[in-house]
Amino acid sequence: MSVADVSPLRLGIAGLGTVGIGVVKIVQAHADLLAVRAGRPVVITAVSARDRSKNRDADLSAYAWETDPVALAVREDVDVLVELIGGHEGAARSAIEAALSAGKDVVTANKALLAHHGQTLAEMAESLGRVIRFEAAVAGGIPVIKTLTEGLAGNRIRRVMGVMNGTCNYILTRMESAGLPYDTVFEEARALGYLEADPTLDVGGIDAGHKLAILAAIAFGTRVSFDDVVLEGIGRVSIDDIRRAGDMGYRIKLLGVAQMTGRGLEQRMMPCLVPAASPLGQLEGGTNMVVLEGDAVGQVVLRGAGAGEGPTASAVMGDVLDLARGLRIPTFGQPAESLAYAQPAAVSAPVAYYIRLELLDKPGALAKVATVLGEAGISISRLRQYGHADHSAPVLIVTHKTTPDAVDFALSAFAATGVVMGDAVAMRIEEV
Amino acid sequence: MSVADVSPLRLGIAGLGTVGIGVVKIVQAHADLLAVRAGRPVVITAVSARDRSKNRDADLSAYAWETDPVALAVREDVDVLVELIGGHEGAARSAIEAALSAGKDVVTANKALLAHHGQTLAEMAESLGRVIRFEAAVAGGIPVIKTLTEGLAGNRIRRVMGVMNGTCNYILTRMESAGLPYDTVFEEARALGYLEADPTLDVGGIDAGHKLAILAAIAFGTRVSFDDVVLEGIGRVSIDDIRRAGDMGYRIKLLGVAQMTGRGLEQRMMPCLVPAASPLGQLEGGTNMVVLEGDAVGQVVLRGAGAGEGPTASAVMGDVLDLARGLRIPTFGQPAESLAYAQPAAVSAPVAYYIRLELLDKPGALAKVATVLGEAGISISRLRQYGHADHSAPVLIVTHKTTPDAVDFALSAFAATGVVMGDAVAMRIEEV
Numbered sequence: 065m066s067v068a069d070v071s072p073l074r075l076g077i078a079g080l081g082t083v084g085i086g087v088v089k090i091v092q093a094h095a096d097l098l099a100v101r102a103g104r105p106v107v108i109t110a111v112s113a114r115d116r117s118k119n120r121d122a123d124l125s126a127y128a129w130e131t132d133p134v135a136l137a138v139r140e141d142v143d144v145l146v147e148l149i150g151g152h153e154g155a156a157r158s159a160i161e162a163a164l165s166a167g168k169d170v171v172t173a174n175k176a177l178l179a180h181h182g183q184t185l186a187e188m189a190e191s192l193g194r195v196i197r198f199e200a201a202v203a204g205g206i207p208v209i210k211t212l213t214e215g216l217a218g219n220r221i222r223r224v225m226g227v228m229n230g231t232c233n234y235i236l237t238r239m240e241s242a243g244l245p246y247d248t249v250f251e252e253a254r255a256l257g258y259l260e261a262d263p264t265l266d267v268g269g270i271d272a273g274h275k276l277a278i279l280a281a282i283a284f285g286t287r288v289s290f291d292d293v294v295l296e297g298i299g300r301v302s303i304d305d306i307r308r309a310g311d312m313g314y315r316i317k318l319l320g321v322a323q324m325t326g327r328g329l330e331q332r333m334m335p336c337l338v339p340a341a342s343p344l345g346q347l348e349g350g351t352n353m354v355v356l357e358g359d360a361v362g363q364v365v366l367r368g369a370g371a372g373e374g375p376t377a378s379a380v381m382g383d384v385l386d387l388a389r390g391l392r393i394p395t396f397g398q399p400a401e402s403l404a405y406a407q408p409a410a411v412s413a414p415v416a417y418y419i420r421l422e423l424l425d426k427p428g429a430l431a432k433v434a435t436v437l438g439e440a441g442i443s444i445s446r447l448r449q450y451g452h453a454d455h456s457a458p459v460l461i462v463t464h465k466t467t468p469d470a471v472d473f474a475l476s477a478f479a480a481t482g483v484v485m486g487d488a489v490a491m492r493i494e495e496v
Numbered sequence: 497m498s499v500a501d502v503s504p505l506r507l508g509i510a511g512l513g514t515v516g517i518g519v520v521k522i523v524q525a526h527a528d529l530l531a532v533r534a535g536r537p538v539v540i541t542a543v544s545a546r547d548r549s550k551n552r553d554a555d556l557s558a559y560a561w562e563t564d565p566v567a568l569a570v571r572e573d574v575d576v577l578v579e580l581i582g583g584h585e586g587a588a589r590s591a592i593e594a595a596l597s598a599g600k601d602v603v604t605a606n607k608a609l610l611a612h613h614g615q616t617l618a619e620m621a622e623s624l625g626r627v628i629r630f631e632a633a634v635a636g637g638i639p640v641i642k643t644l645t646e647g648l649a650g651n652r653i654r655r656v657m658g659v660m661n662g663t664c665n666y667i668l669t670r671m672e673s674a675g676l677p678y679d680t681v682f683e684e685a686r687a688l689g690y691l692e693a694d695p696t697l698d699v700g701g702i703d704a705g706h707k708l709a710i711l712a713a714i715a716f717g718t719r720v721s722f723d724d725v726v727l728e729g730i731g732r733v734s735i736d737d738i739r740r741a742g743d744m745g746y747r748i749k750l751l752g753v754a755q756m757t758g759r760g761l762e763q764r765m766m767p768c769l770v771p772a773a774s775p776l777g778q779l780e781g782g783t784n785m786v787v788l789e790g791d792a793v794g795q796v797v798l799r800g801a802g803a804g805e806g807p808t809a810s811a812v813m814g815d816v817l818d819l820a821r822g823l824r825i826p827t828f829g830q831p832a833e834s835l836a837y838a839q840p841a842a843v844s845a846p847v848a849y850y851i852r853l854e855l856l857d858k859p860g861a862l863a864k865v866a867t868v869l870g871e872a873g874i875s876i877s878r879l880r881q882y883g884h885a886d887h888s889a890p891v892l893i894v895t896h897k898t899t900p901d902a903v904d905f906a907l908s909a910f911a912a913t914g915v916v917m918g919d920a921v922a923m924r925i926e927e928v
Contacts (some may be wrong), residue, residue, distance in 0.1 A: 088793055090650050100717070100830045101649050107637045199647070207647025214646075214823075215639025217533050218522050218813025343775060343799070350731035360522055361800065361810035363638035367775070368796040378793035381650025391646075391823045392772070471798070 070104035073388040074141055078159050080113040080120055080147030086377030088122045102388035108327050112136035132423035137163035144169045144387055153178035164194045168187035171383040173200035174317025179290040180272035188394035196395045202275040203352040205375025206368040213397035222284035223323040229272035230350030230370035231258045232298050232318040237348050240306045248371050253281050268297035272320055273333045280322035280331050281396050292408035298335035308420055308460050309337050315345045328407030337493040339417045351449050414465040421488035424457045429483035440474040442466045504537035505820040510591050511563035511580035511595040512545040518809030520554045523769035530688025534820035544568035569595035576601045576819055584608035596626045599922055603815040605632035611706035611722040618827035629815035629829045634661050634707040635784040642887040644714050645829035651790025653715035661704035662782030662802040663690045664730050664750040669780050672738045673830055700729035712754035712763050714829050724840035739854055740892050741769050747777045760839030769850045771924040773777045776928050808820045846897040853920035854888045861915035872906040888917050
């Protein structure tokens, strides 16, 4: 074994929030374990955060301190920048670019940065012979980037799906279990610190959309195209829909799907119904699940904690160990310049839909709704009209497979019937 | 990029059964995809099997043919031996040793070989600077070796569990769904070609035990010790137990568990009850599931096809791509000589048990059984006595947590009560 092999791998940790401190704890607690696994010591030489005086749950006294993450990134005694600042511009991006230029490799948990600038950063890293790894950016502790990029590298990937925002899943499962409306649970989640500073990142599906766009790039060998993700958050999911979907044997999840179709790359992140008894349907709270489908392997399903100090730090350390062991592969699993521009495809594959509407108590009302569906070319699989004391009654419809266009047509036409109160709700049913 | 980087990686495939042909198909169908992902072409130069004249589902005309896998292993134009012969002695072992000695890396799907000779082969490979990879040896298409060795390398692993023999799981789920006894379904499985030539490898839990022993070595940094796996097959699982367990909300699975305890390394592979609604309980047919628990990541669950041409070939190709990309880590994730000898620990952690017995229809019979349990220090969580037309009645007991010793004591004592017909059955209940 040469001397180069046993020199320590020296980390500079930029960002000392929950995840940064989690990484520090692992490096400190498992020094021997990491050294024997990596074949060399893994050490932290320097750290960086804005506020040095803040009380943190780890002893940082042995590490050099930089207030400026860019200064940290270019230090002589740092081999790998571990970027845990977050945000798709500003300090995080500057530090990563500085690190690459200074000949350092990068490990990051920054999904927003990769979703917005992944291509540019990957090209920069590869032109400089540097590596960027980002397991922690997608699905927390689940090693999904590694599974997709390496474990399933012999497959043409057909489809990638996932529940990848624990906060949304927490809100949806809590609404159901406590019977509380969205707004109430949203405020609970905020009080518990589960929401990002800008909560639309979570509940608007943006964070999950970033993750989906990154997975799609690796899966299909295409340039990250977050702007093409069809995004819909969970804000319009009502407690009524959660209850009614439950009656029909479904649960509502914020589910992402990316697949390469004959028309181009379809990427969507939206609330969907899934069978309550399915693995996705059973997913509780902050747990994430990712489904990968390859032409040789079939379906592989991964489940684990999607966030939190330990799980996210575990993912960061997996990347660190890979670098310590000398694994050097392109950011998205193939050279950045070989990644294709993907034609975005509209979401048009036919699926079954759940439709909920309030029917006015008039003779022939249900017949009018059925006529609209018939005109839209939608056939009904199951229909349930609920008893009512009021002047309107909830009607639930599970359709046979139909297209989003047909459903849009029906939703518009309902308004003209004069028997449907307010707006009807429609959601896709995904049989995973 | 240097010339060395773009030279092809040349495979020699030893063994042209289902998996070997699956590998050939992937290399042929995905040549471009593999080259862009690996950064170099991946090609097959030579193949080997006993019978050249056999009709195979792939065009092998472009490859050199060797009847002797050792001759294949040492060919000048082979960089990586892909060993798909199987068996823990004989041709497979000779070919791998010859390949390592000749400076080749090895990819194998051979769980028996690694369970029996993993330490010797790993030491040999490492002394020669060679790499052995074996993703396909455990849980088919699920990249569990990679996840454990690399993705979770920042964790101290606490426990590894898994349903890892698809044939056993097929038999158990088929017994339940068709209401058929073990012997009938066993013969069905044999007729369908699901069983190994020596079926005790499957139904005796040996194959699954091999896999567990390999996972334990990686998880705990210990030398593979298959002989210390407490093994029990599915042969004694009766249709009665499957039905009764179902009544109580459980399903029976051949579940492996490995954990490092204060007393040493516990490894067991035996039929257990798991909650019917749990992910393990819902596992159908040939699907495998592995549960990995790390101190930082918590629980990660992986599910996928445990066998078959495509899934197993996918795992082989993951390893091939790793080698093509230059990943070189020790066989068990740390140097073979650093692996500890593990003290085997008896299975003694307390769990809840399922006990089924036939109670004779005599006054005070149930009281006698309850007295035995009390004397054994076992407290009852749930008890159900079934109606009976005969002179005996089935009694099901779910205990609170208790030790295997206490259960063994009770099982022996039941015989002396004179009210229990035949042998009582006891199985662990695992809450995963």
